[in-house]
Amino acid sequence: MHLLVTGSSGLIGSEAVSFFDGLGLRVTGLDNNMRADFFGPQGDTTWVRQRLEATCPHFAHVDLDIRDREGVLDLFRRERFDVVLHAAAQPSHDLAARRPFDDFDVNAVGTLNLLEACRRHSPDAVFLHLSTNKVYGDGPNRIRLRELETRWDYDDPEFEHGIPEGFPIDDCLHSLFGVSKTAGDLLAQEYARYFGLKVGVFRGGCLTGSRHSGVELHGFLNYLIHTALRGASYTIYGYKGKQVRDQIHSADVIGALWEFAQNPRAGEVYNLGGGKANAASLLECVAMTEKLTGRRPNLVYSDTNRIGDHICYYSDTRKLEAHYPRWRRRYGLEQIIEETAHTLRLEQRA
Numbered sequence: 556m557h558l559l560v561t562g563s564s565g566l567i568g569s570e571a572v573s574f575f576d577g578l579g580l581r582v583t584g585l586d587n588n589m590r591a592d593f594f595g596p597q598g599d600t601t602w603v604r605q606r607l608e609a610t611c612p613h614f615a616h617v618d619l620d621i622r623d624r625e626g627v628l629d630l631f632r633r634e635r636f637d638v639v640l641h642a643a644a645q646p647s648h649d650l651a652a653r654r655p656f657d658d659f660d661v662n663a664v665g666t667l668n669l670l671e672a673c674r675r676h677s678p679d680a681v682f683l684h685l686s687t688n689k690v691y692g693d694g695p696n697r698i699r700l701r702e703l704e705t706r707w708d709y710d711d712p713e714f715e716h717g718i719p720e721g722f723p724i725d726d727c728l729h730s731l732f733g734v735s736k737t738a739g740d741l742l743a744q745e746y747a748r749y750f751g752l753k754v755g756v757f758r759g760g761c762l763t764g765s766r767h768s769g770v771e772l773h774g775f776l777n778y779l780i781h782t783a784l785r786g787a788s789y790t791i792y793g794y795k796g797k798q799v800r801d802q803i804h805s806a807d808v809i810g811a812l813w814e815f816a817q818n819p820r821a822g823e824v825y826n827l828g829g830g831k832a833n834a835a836s837l838l839e840c841v842a843m844t845e846k847l848t849g850r851r852p853n854l855v856y857s858d859t860n861r862i863g864d865h866i867c868y869y870s871d872t873r874k875l876e877a878h879y880p881r882w883r884r885r886y887g888l889e890q891i892i893e894e895t896a897h898t899l900r901l902e903q904r905a
């Protein structure tokens with residue numbers, strides 16, 4: 556079996572490479588280190604690529620930009636793939652507003668390039684598409700909420716388990732990032748419906764883990780732990796720090812994708828996050844980090860929230876659990892924080 560992983564030096568891509576390599580499968584990883592271009596030196600993923608090259612004997616790296624249509628088509632002409640895991644992206648709201656063309660070219664057009672190359676040259680491959688909860692825009696902010704001491708929560712029994720896949724995507728503010736990702740998400744669904752490709756779409760909550768090259772604009776928990784360990788400043792933007800996110804470890808993401816790859820249901824969309832059990836507010840994540848590491852960042856409050864930011868979001872993952880009952884989350888929130896802090900200290904990135 557031969558797999559293509561795009562964004563292979565990123566959080567999800569690198570977790571996928573290690574996992575598939577560990578199964579003895581041939582993995583081609585595609586990444587052009589654009590994260591460094593997006594976020595500067597702290598977003599540089601060279602260290603991840605080097606580690607994969609040193610530790611994964613079945614892995615080969617290709618330095619290719621997914622915006623390079625001819626380059627992508629050429630790769631698919633040369634190699635046949637059984638699984639394509641598409642995790643390359645411009646991942647930040649705020650950056651998208653500053654670089655709208657790059658954002659759309661990577662997230663929407665880059666996805667189209669891969670889908671079309673796959674259709675032409677590896678039509679039997681399973682295509683795993685990483686999407687985001689930002690396709691729902693700020694719609695979840697309209698759900699009635701209740702304010703608790705350290706977090707917001709839904710005050711509507713319909714969302715007791717979180718946001719389901721049927722939540723509307725219209726009539727809301729998405730951010731340019733949300734729009735480019737929604738375009739990619741719909742394209743991926745369409746290649747299943749229109750062309751019969753075996754595509755699965757996975758709308759991530761907060762995907763995290765120690766492999767993230769976390770920066771202020773993306774990779775919230777990793778970045779928070781990083782600043783805590785260094786005693787550096789961390790700015791909370793609005794919502795009193797009570798905004799809630801559901802954290803899922805990258806290994807649990809790959810577990811779900813692998814279940815789908817072995818038994819694909821073409822065109823299905825799944826919300827994939829930590830769910831209610833791994834949902835916590837920013838303030839709660841700071842407190843948990845302090846409890847587990849003895850360190851906390853120097854918190855700075857800004858009254859202005861990020862445009863379109865969710866006040867409370869956690870994923871309803873019951874559809875995924877029903878379709879793939881063998882899948883389960885292995886990592887709780889405390890474990891994620893402990894592992895991330897341990898790795899950051901070990902690698903002296905903090």
Ligand SMILES: NC(=O)c1ccc[n+]([C@@H]2O[C@H](COP(=O)([O-])OP(=O)(O)OC[C@H]3O[C@@H](n4cnc5c(N)ncnc54)[C@H](O)[C@@H]3O)[C@@H](O)[C@H]2O)c1
Nearest residue numbers: 562564565566567587588589590620621643644685759762
């Ligand atoms: N991390 C999260 O919290 C989160 C949440 C929801 C959805 N997602 C989605 O999951 C996927 C993976 O996210 P991640 O956290 O691993 O991101 P990441 O930034 O860690 O990794 C993405 C990788 O893609 C590479 N890349 C970017 N542009 C490229 C291009 N034009 N050509 C080739 N490579 C390019 C980057 O260099 C980087 O290594 C993305 O689609 C993202 O939108 C992530």
